[in-house]
Amino acid sequence: AAKISASMTNETSDRPLVHFTPNKGWMNDPNGLWYDEKDAKWHLYFQYNPNDTVWGTPLFWGHATSDDLTNWEDQPIAIAPKRNDSGAFSGSMVVDYNNTSGFFNDTIDPRQRCVAIWTYNTPESEEQYISYSLDGGYTFTEYQKNPVLAANSTQFRDPKVFWYEPSQKWIMTAAKSQDYKIEIYSSDDLKSWKLESAFANEGFLGYQYECPGLIEVPTEQDPSKSYWVMFISINPGAPAGGSFNQYFVGSFNGTHFEAFDNQSRVVDFGKDYYALQTFFNTDPTYGSALGIAWASNWEYSAFVPTNPWRSSMSLVRKFSLNTEYQANPETELINLKAEPILNISNAGPWSRFATNTTLTKANSYNVDLSNSTGTLEFELVYAVNTTQTISKSVFADLSLWFKGLEDPEEYLRMGFEVSASSFFLDRGNSKVKFVKENPYFTNRMSVNNQPFKSENDLSYYKVYGLLDQNILELYFNDGDVVSTNTYFMTTGNALGSVNMTTGVDNLFYIDKFQVREVK
């Protein structure tokens, strides 16, 4: 019933190649993620407004499928709200292998017995609905007796359900958003839910809790050992502004999640990573804890210059817990490690890199990629000569300049500065109006980087970056720290010319710097 707006039909932007973007319309939070074990197909559901490139009701569950978790195919709308002033809000997806729900008969492959648990938002209330699919997740039929969980609340949403094997129950985390409470429910059949506990007032509260998720994440060091991670999205009120994700590491016993400590943890240190959703099930080859988040920030997401769609998803990330994360030279912390899942078949060769070189102000590295797609990944391993003393007045930086091929005045600058001990990103070097003018679009952000090793008075740092048209994902030290930020250049001005400079001679040792283009 909604009318497709002009913004959806008239705007254009460079569409990311390896990040999911809807063909048209508005997308925000991923809703349900599951892996069709039968068809070997990944399913991504997301908040979707097909009628406009901004959030609005009726809000749908968009659908995309992927064979490789990189290339996504738009699918028809999966779940639609009953009313135009309502929305099928965020939720999650489960595969009712054992047909606990009774929605499936034996004709439906157990691996495709997907049931969506989602929040039916109306101006009056937010209630949890379930819908089941008989076609492997393409179309869904609402459970006749919806809602399955109601709290007489307008702030009760985002049920994340998973099967807890020890108790043989379905577990749901749902946010009593403005109560700063993540309620944990259990269910035998996905239809009747029992409140088990609540995880509340933890970490940064921000304005409200959204999109919680409780998942068992294996440790990097010992994959057989795993801890439970509670993800909570905060919007607005992120410390850095707008929205962001935080997580807690703890234990889950089937009824209660108990954080190991009171430590608040940031999932992604960038501005554009929100509403992390994890896959109900996965292909073990990709990992057991996979998730995807909405690569935008509620502060400015509605104004991002993309058309006829707006928003990108992040890459699917494999999560693990680095139990030996060297937070500083004295302390190791349990830290959520995120590794990108990027299946690229048409990537170019690693070329024009610097290796084992010490930078000088005169010795700069420059890479001009022949492929001008604007999607490229790079790996930079560098070391800081810890014995060198740098004048406190000298900006001792290692900078990467990703310049536009068409217009080199547009560029991403990122790098590491010794005194700051942080990797910085400057995404403000763009002529795009949004970038220049929107005051919420933080131009500069930085992430504290710890060396992943120290040898020979060299503290080594590692950063992997993926630039995809207008989204940059930085993985530091193989993902111990992650920063996801969107960026916007003039349409068609693909970043492809890369420069590496330094402000201090012989301070940085470049272990490896390589760039390649994704086609």
Place this chain on the structure above:
Amino acid sequence: AAKISASMTNETSDRPLVHFTPNKGWMNDPNGLWYDEKDAKWHLYFQYNPNDTVWGTPLFWGHATSDDLTNWEDQPIAIAPKRNDSGAFSGSMVVDYNNTSGFFNDTIDPRQRCVAIWTYNTPESEEQYISYSLDGGYTFTEYQKNPVLAANSTQFRDPKVFWYEPSQKWIMTAAKSQDYKIEIYSSDDLKSWKLESAFANEGFLGYQYECPGLIEVPTEQDPSKSYWVMFISINPGAPAGGSFNQYFVGSFNGTHFEAFDNQSRVVDFGKDYYALQTFFNTDPTYGSALGIAWASNWEYSAFVPTNPWRSSMSLVRKFSLNTEYQANPETELINLKAEPILNISNAGPWSRFATNTTLTKANSYNVDLSNSTGTLEFELVYAVNTTQTISKSVFADLSLWFKGLEDPEEYLRMGFEVSASSFFLDRGNSKVKFVKENPYFTNRMSVNNQPFKSENDLSYYKVYGLLDQNILELYFNDGDVVSTNTYFMTTGNALGSVNMTTGVDNLFYIDKFQVREVK
């Protein structure tokens, strides 16, 4: 013994009028704050490198006094390190009224029996020293048997001591910085310290804990009731990058600080508020919980374009706990409220303001202050018409433009945007090299704002701002939320032309907007 660097003698900047800045040299963390009840003089000690405008050793305890907590007078260095490669790092100041330390006789007014507790940093260790003053806090004599607390650590610093009356003991909070541990010690005499407990791994850990402080803060609603607030500075690793302060509200029994909850709280949502230090004692007329912080951020503080000094202190703020802080429409939280203490005798009249007007895109307000000192305060009370529906594609903002009188292209833009529900600041509109180029100097930041009231479909917001040459302090809703940010314009280009604009007609109601110049 350190040589004053060229940076200290050759650089210039517009010096804040109402924020303390050292006459020359580098300043960072406030160290000890106390109120000379006898002389009615406030004493401010701070990390001070008189030899350069960057941090460096030997690091001193600078000293400034104030009669009104606004106008500060440089005083001679209070504490100097023994070695040039050492530093009298941060600490605190107590008044040993009862001469528990035995440093004072009856000739020293009990109100001036100040004893500094500070960290003697050397390359080898950080140990807690105490020094006592026999002249009311101007010169200090190290305790002969220093250190009074050693931990065989190079990461043990910033002792904040206060007298805990119930146990009749001195309580010290000191940071085992990279252990993420705030250790609580007790002492009978300031000489022998007993470890009582540790407050560790709380909140955002960042890179390290620094400058902790435990203070009993009265509630706004019931000043007779108070709670204890644990302040912890994080550097680097602040969620927003660099350094920041967080705090915890809880109880203190003399040995243990117990946070009421696991909620992490941000003291200041700006980039330039660090190492909050609270006054040992106060003039009750100003409040019982006063504090001052270093108005900079370790990410870029060394490059800030001020000369022959570098850094400013924040205003002294009166802290209280708003136990009814309306975090969102559903939840009230305990929130630290900060109110600026600003004693200005030569402030200009509140002029050229808009009052009870509805803004339109055509109806803008402009204030041109005759005084071009660049120090001005403003009060803006505005309301949002909650019944008006705004196109999701329209930037529904209320913006204030503080433009330079000399060069209007340099300006601070701040404001509120309805969809973001946040007050934003854009401090990047400057031609100063530092601002333009330093990638850590975050140009834009925002603070989630909640209305302080709602009437007649109008949600009212309040912001008080103080611009002082190159430091902006924003107090939202009378200080429920605070944001401190430095800014740098071309020297001499004092901000004095103020414009108020909106992007949407009849959306904002200006209850009050007034500006005045501080001379």
